Amino acid sequence: MTARSASDERAMPARAVTPSYWSRAWTENGPGYLFLLPWFIGFFGLTIAPILSSLYLSFTNFDMLTAPQWVGMDNYVRMFTHDPKFSQSMRVTLLFVAFSVPLKLSFALGVALLLNRGMKGLPIYRAVFYLPSLLGASVAIAVLWRTLFAGDGLVNKGLAIFGIVGPAWISNPRFSLWTLVALAVWQFGSPMIIFLAGLRQIPQDLYEAASLDGANKWRIFWKVTLPLLTPVVFFNAIIQTIEGFKSFTPAFIISGGTGNPVNSTLFYTLYLYQEAFSFFRMGYASALAWVLLAIVAVFTGVSFLTSRFWVHYDS
């Protein structure tokens, strides 16, 4: 730049600096921001704006035909004091997650351990166990499940061979949720694959060292395998739990969208859907969504905090 007197600089610092500052900023950051443009539009338009909007809506009554009506905390108050369907759907969802996730992971780990012995046909077994996981989230499978667990369905026919008279699983509120748990557990294939990959990463020499010390299979499992697998267990647990909270299609198809019998299959997502799209109570549904967000956030937070105590990362 040409030399300037002190007064000149004081007089016109902005004009001298600005063009090159901005053009420099542009050349440095421009490409990055340009490439991010689609994401920015999506992020602000389809994520941030809706999040803020749904927070606002949660404090209103909104049926989409007229403008939202501010009601303050009414929706939240109603939810926690006055709404048996809310507590029921919470109960159903938590029960579902509490049973399906540990069962799923147990089967996944168990079968992964079996397969990890290194055997002929591993790819075939792996494929066979994985296939239900791939197909399981579809409407077709939910329909199949409903048929299998009907009063005169295949499951009861199978039980009859052992002389057990099975209940009408789907239409009995004591058992309907368990059919959904069974469906979830049937899909243990994908966490199993993650476990397999995790097992494969455990160095051979650790096993050898342990067996040289005289450890039998069980001790090796508890002292070597499992501790080293904890990151994978943790990871699987989080993913499967979040998936469990999001589950919608099976509950919808099996109950015909009602959550019945007696709201025994009223998953939280299904309840939210009913409030929003059957009864058009968008404000209340938004409040329900925020409560779910809070729960997921707390769960994730607590999980990460407590993971320090049981998850061993190699260091």
Place this chain on the structure above:
Amino acid sequence: MTISIDRRKFLMGSTALAAAGAMGGLSPAQAADVHLRLYWWGGQARADRTNAVSDLYAKANPGFTYDKEFNAFNDYWPKLGTQVAGGNAPDVFQMDYRYIVEYAKRGAVQALDEFIGKSLNLDDFDKDQIEGGKVDGKLYAISLGANSVAMMVNTNAFQAAGVDLPTRDWSYDDYKANAEKLSSKGGMKILADGSGNEPALENWLRQRGKALYTADGKIGWTADDLIEWFKMWADLRTAGVCVGPDDQALDATAAIDTTMITLGKAATTYANSNQLIGFQAVNKNTLTMINFPRAKAGAGGGHYRKPSQFWSVNPKSALVEEAVKYVSFFVNDVPSGLVLGVERGIPCAKHVRDALAPTLSAPDQLSLNFVSNLGDLLSALPPSPPAAAGEVSTQLTTKSQEVAFGQSSPEDAGAAFAKEAQDILDRAAKKS
């Protein structure tokens, strides 16, 4: 004799004809290609007839095409609601007495008064059926037929068990008395579980001088009424008179296919008088119809002649005039009336009814006679239910399941349901 045609004259004539043809051809084209979206609830039997009428309309109005969609009753309302909210409701859709107030208040149905006498012909239409389609004095829906509630009866089952068919005098006690004999053959129960069935409840309440709703949209019954209702059904259930909860829960969507009579779990089921045709189409056994049970011997007044369903028009449709024309054709055209028969109820236009009566088959005659001869079972049409009545009806089903599965006693359920029903109505009122 040879006819010699003067060539010139022929040419001129044919040109004139062609010109006339072209001109004539222009007018249907101007009537333009009308495409209406039609949506209704019902089974395949209804769909076939409705489509046949639409085809007749298309013949009379070249250029007319239509979209035909239908669902089971329970699925129909959420979907329609979504479409209304989304601003893309069908042009012509079916409406029910239970929902008309709600839809009128939401501005989702077209007021039809201005079309009467012009594109909408209601000259010899039953007056009470016209009234049924009015909200606050304005006409929003055209009744497609009068019906009343009725029980479908599996005659073969009764005959096989050696039990007399139910008569119009049977009360719940009579059903109870005959239950064991009927169930002895193959486990079929004599009654479906009607505790969650709103029309059954309404019929029973009316016989006791109560009602579901009052004219000003309030609940017309007390917790005590419901407690007694649930108690009655709990008693019937333990006595093996009605279907068990596991089986009744199979009837989730109100589709004819999954009712207890079609599934062979019960020998009777709660339905409407115009559904005999639909039921018979999917039932291998011969069916007949009888009234809903009396609350006790000699009690009457439960039934009423209801508009079974209506056609309403979407006020936001681009083709309101065309839609109204279609509706008018549907209820007035005699060949269409013959096709529709009494599947949607007894036709409301007298000239259609008169043309139809002689052609009816025996089961259809049954329907017609049933509605016309209710006698002491009949009393006045109740006011149209308030907004959110549909949700109360759903809540009744859930509550009844609670009692049936033993999760709640009739006392608790009756009291709770009274509170819940009031809560639902209050919530809906607050919104508008």
Place this chain on the structure above:
Amino acid sequence: MTAEAQGLTVVTGTTPWRRRLGSVVAHVLLIGASILMLYPLLWLLSASFRPENEIFTSSSIIPSSVSPHGYISGWFGLSRSFDTFFLNSLTISLLCVAGNLAACSLTAFAFARLEFKGKNFWFAMMLGTLMLPYQVTLIPQYVLFLKIGWVNTFLPLVVPKFLAADSFFIFLMVQFFRGLPKELDEAAMMDGCSPWRIYYKILLPLSLPVLTTAGIFTFIFTWDDFFGPLIYLSDIKTYTVTIALRTFVDSTAESNWGGLFAMSILSLVPIFVIFLFFQRYLIEGIATTGMKR
């Protein structure tokens, strides 16, 4: 695969005899479990080929007579034949694949290869959206699409993909790009290549594996998507296979099981085909990144 697996055989002090027995037991267990796992699918397949009256009565899994009745009646079972629905599903799925691949790779390239102010902040934001339950944005999104008239079209299902809404695939691709040597970029930049050329000519061609994985998973998720079409598609013309199946269940439930099962099998075919031919991508995709399927 087998070689690797064998290499991991745990060396313990057991005798070969005991090991053989353990192996046999394991095989028996596995085969039993396999049969149990697959039985529902096999039943569905066989039921779809059975005549109606046999479906619930016969106990063997092999149908006594193979009848295409289910497939024919099912295909025409709704007021529109199923080719409409398959076409809709296919269109939506392919568009979503295109959108995801394009938008996510652009975004991932920026995060992985470009430097710009605020990059770490935006990256953290992007990761944050991974944990967001979709219900929180669902309703305002619906209202938005309602207001601009996109409800009852494919647009609400497809356009978000073109705006990189699937953070998971962005993350996947970022990880992959980070694995590619930076020297390529640097060499290209020395030659005066613009970032776009680096992306288009260098990175993309090398990214075939991750693009294939992302594409396959996008296709599967979209093909199976039920909730999205449920709320956005109300006209039967626009239905996807998932919604059509549900309508089938509701409207003809008890009277045409054969048709229902036949259409169910057909709806699973594309996924099964992907499974057969792209198994490697599926399994590696899950194993390395923990994708939910």
